[in-house]
Amino acid sequence: MSEAKSGEASIYGALAGETFRAERDISSSNQGPKNLALMKINPNSDVPPPTDHGVVEPFWYSFDLTHRRVQEGGWTHQVTSRELPASTEMAGVNMRLTKGSFRELHWHLADEWAIMLTGRARVTVFTPDGAMFIDDVEAGDLWLFPAGAPHLIQALGDEGCEFLLVFNQGNFSEESTLLISDWLKHTPPEILEKNFRLGPDAIAKLPKGEPLYIFPSDEPEKSLEQEIAEAAKYAAKPKVSYTFKASTMVPTRQSDAGNVKIIDSRNFPASEKIASAIVTLKPGCIREMHWHPNGSEWQYWIKGKGRMTVFPGQEAARTVDFNANDVGFVSNMAGHYIENTGDEDLVFLEMFVASEFQDISLNQWIRALPEQAARAHTNLTSEEIQQIPTGVNPLLR
Numbered sequence: 001m002s003e004a005k006s007g008e009a010s011i012y013g014a015l016a017g018e019t020f021r022a023e024r025d026i027s028s029s030n031q032g033p034k035n036l037a038l039m040k041i042n043p044n045s046d047v048p049p050p051t052d053h054g055v056v057e058p059f060w061y062s063f064d065l066t067h068r069r070v071q072e073g074g075w076t077h078q079v080t081s082r083e084l085p086a087s088t089e090m091a092g093v094n095m096r097l098t099k100g101s102f103r104e105l106h107w108h109l110a111d112e113w114a115i116m117l118t119g120r121a122r123v124t125v126f127t128p129d130g131a132m133f134i135d136d137v138e139a140g141d142l143w144l145f146p147a148g149a150p151h152l153i154q155a156l157g158d159e160g161c162e163f164l165l166v167f168n169q170g171n172f173s174e175e176s177t178l179l180i181s182d183w184l185k186h187t188p189p190e191i192l193e194k195n196f197r198l199g200p201d202a203i204a205k206l207p208k209g210e211p212l213y214i215f216p217s218d219e220p221e222k223s224l225e226q227e228i229a230e231a232a233k234y235a236a237k238p239k240v241s242y243t244f245k246a247s248t249m250v251p252t253r254q255s256d257a258g259n260v261k262i263i264d265s266r267n268f269p270a271s272e273k274i275a276s277a278i279v280t281l282k283p284g285c286i287r288e289m290h291w292h293p294n295g296s297e298w299q300y301w302i303k304g305k306g307r308m309t310v311f312p313g314q315e316a317a318r319t320v321d322f323n324a325n326d327v328g329f330v331s332n333m334a335g336h337y338i339e340n341t342g343d344e345d346l347v348f349l350e351m352f353v354a355s356e357f358q359d360i361s362l363n364q365w366i367r368a369l370p371e372q373a374a375r376a377h378t379n380l381t382s383e384e385i386q387q388i389p390t391g392v393n394p395l396l397r
């Protein structure tokens with residue numbers, strides 16, 4: 001019986017007064033009040049595997065628990081260090097824009113990494129060297145807007161778009177970005193006249209009231225090529241690309257258990273400070289036991305379901321279930337694996353505040369050890385040790 005099934009059985013079993021074995025094989029009978037909806041999606045919290053133990057800081061949250069700021073043209077919600085206190089260096093924002101709608105021109109303190117989840121958008125970013133970068137992205141593609149570089153996102157196509165933003169600032173807030181309409185509104189009109197060399201009638205037209213933030217508009221009138229050509233009249237040519245077409249990238253690693261696309265400063269030079277892996281894992285398969293020597297891991301679960309056990313050391317370990325639109329977090333150096341417990345492909349992101357993706361595989365390490373040392377630590381025979389997978393395949397069937 002799979003863990004998911006045993007967890008489900010535990011809900012109804014608990015109602016029927018049955019008991020189940022949990023941590024250290026002690027009864028987990030549960031007679032009092034319970035939140036059955038939460039128990040059903042968290043079978044590994046309800047009846048922890050007997051190997052779980054001790055206190056591990058919370059490492060699960062869901063965008064579907066957050067306040068959604070809805071306005072004409074789209075919506076947004078966020079999971080930051082306010083929702084997930086362990087994540088001090090990374091935060092995420094999920095945003096939707098309807099056809100033609102804009103996320104207002106703005107900038108902020110953090111770098112912004114993004115993946116398009118559905119639909120298409122046109123993005124522009126203006127860089128400190130005076131270059132204007134414009135491109136169109138579709139589902140599966142990425143962008144990176146450096147801290148301080150002002151940028152714009154506009155939905156293309158009838159369906160509009162939805163995307164996930166990841167920031168290298170734990171307490172980032174979408175409510176506290178620097179907006180062009182906000183600044184103009186808070187500048188004396190006579191200064192605006194001097195700055196723009198415009199008369200009072202023109203300055204009177206500038207937006208007042210609430211900042212625009214997200215607002216409806218028409219789709220771009222011009223093609224991407226035309227807009228790039230026009231920008232070139234007034235701005236320098238960008239030295240690097242601020243988008244990355246991950247949707248058409250050949251996976252970095254591929255096996256019968258799934259594939260991994262690793263995108264960091266080595267293949268996406270604009271992403272100097274944020275490294276990522278997009279993992280697709282087949283049902284029943286695992287992302288092998290590993291850890292990361294260069295930072296904490298912030299996860300976004302795009303599709304499917306799974307479970308993860310996090311081992312931060314000192315005899316502590318906790319197993320938690322995840323579904324689409326959830327956020328996971330693995331503190332620096334903590335050991336972990338991910339298992340696809342569903343019956344469809346699981347897709348999730350591993351995000352790091354780092355220039356390069358790095359991980360250490362338990363299997364590779366054991367197989368590289370002097371064999372006597374491996375035997376002494378595991379009680380396994382030579383034959384058994386030689387069955388442990390070697391090589392660089394992070395996904396196992």
Ligand code: MN
Pocket residue numbers: 106107108112145151177
């Ligand atoms: Mn932004």
Ligand code: MN
Pocket residue numbers: 290291292297330336350359
């Ligand atoms: Mn990992």
